[in-house]
Amino acid sequence: MKALVVHPPNKGVEVKEISDIDRSLNGNEVLIKTIANGICGTDRGIVSGLLKFSRPPTEKNSLVLGHENLGQVIDKGSNVQGLSKGDHVVSIVRRGCGKCSNCLAGRQDFCETGEFVEAGIRGLDGFMREFYIDNTSYLVRIPYEIVDIAVLLEPLSNVVKAYNELMLTQRRMIWWCKDGSYGCKNVAVVGSGPIGLLFSLIFSVQGFNTFVLNKRDPFPTEAEIIEKINAKFINTTKGQLPYVIDVLIDTSGYPSAFIPLMNKLNKNSAVILFGTTGGEKFEVNADLITYLVENNVLLFGSVNASKRDFEEGVNYLTIWKYRYPNVLNKMITRVVKPEEASEVLYTKPRGEIKTIISWV
Ligand SMILES: [Zn+2]
Structure with a gap:
């Protein structure tokens, strides 16, 4: 299958044939066909070789790029509940260290050890490929009504997290x-x-x-x-x-x-x-x-998001789509094919809000 492959910390990106998925699914796994990926500054940072913390999975020298994603369920393991073939899904990006209290409680966005991995960024292959397998615990179901804008969910999830942190901390008075x-x-x-x-x-x-x-x-x-x-x-x-x-x-x-x-x-x-x-x-x-x-000024940094923030983001997208028609879809200013992606990954098109790669 086709994939966009990078070699961090070296610069560059290539469309490459990588090996197809040739194994059966475990109980909690889902086979996903990629529909679209968003391109953001992090992807461009990796392609330009400037994002120093980007790294391939252990024992590999290349990384499949892509963390903003939207896909469709092709097949599922016997224990997967709440998802059917044909459903649209978005995968969360960060996978916890499995050690610290926050990761063990589903808040890998607050990981304390730093030993987490992030799909398409550090230590785990990303979503700019035709198919991938993911565990159901990392998947968020997308209602059919917002499929056209759901590629914005991953960036939105980070915004939802920061908003929630603000509203929580501002309860100090x-x-x-x-x-x-x-x-x-x-x-x-x-x-x-x-x-x-x-x-x-x-x-x-x-x-x-x-x-x-x-x-x-x-x-x-x-x-x-x-x-x-x-x-x-x-x-x-x-x-x-x-x-x-x-x-x-x-x-x-x-x-x-x-x-x-x-x-x-x-x-x-x-x-x-x-x-x-x-x-x-x-x-x-x-x-x-x-x-x-x-x-009494409060100052805080915020990164990444929990699965709960993604789910809340689904609700926001649904409300906004109907409250503000032609706003979210207009944020997608350009759609490119995988073969055309390296051009927009090297250089941000003028007037861009969000460029996406379409796999269908
Ligand atoms: Zn952790």
Whole structure:
């Protein structure tokens, strides 16, 4: 079968014939035909050789790329319940260490040993291949009604986790508005990529005032989506955010993009660090530390997601599809065949929100 293969830490990607699946399924296993994969910065980081923690499975020198996925059940083992042939599924990405308390409780996204593996990223083959076998415990069933947008579920699951962490930690005080809603709270999302837009969606539907920040004007599709979800776009080179910020979310990974905004943080506010990148040096003034202390500002990083976050993401996608028609499908700005994927894996197309690889 066909697969997109990489050789981390070396750069490059190739469409390659790999051996077909020639074994029978164990009781809890499912044979899955891949329908689509999303492409994200992590995939491009691996292909460019810059993502240093990427590695092939033990005793292999190559890795099947791909962690954003959507597939269809072709066959299943005798003990698999709740899934039928023909059902659509999304596989979760991280598989726990099997040792620490969090992994043993299904929260491998909070693994304490670091000995986890991640499909298509580190230590486990990914989903950019025609077929694969997965254990039913790693699969989330997708209702037929959202199959067209379900390739967005994996990135969304990470956003759901971060949102849930925020709402849990902000219970450290009374944080809602006088009318019991969040309508008096301002959320600033730095970055207007797919993660930035998904953060904007989740906060907007929960009643927060949501602002999407970038250092350029929005592309037409971005502008359309942001208007439809009742958020506002701010080009930070032309004008600054006129309000105080109750939640600041960085999806860029560049300190220069979000640290200068931190003096706008409100009392009892929170900062979510989600983006990662390398190289940039940025000086932090001790006055900023004083400001964060004096204002009870919470700052946390968030990565990955639990199976529960994926399941909650399924609910969000279902609601959003009908509340905001032509928003989520418009986030998929380009569809390529596997043979065309290396081009978009090397270079991000201009105006891209999400490029996907279609296997059907
Ligand atoms: Zn663990």
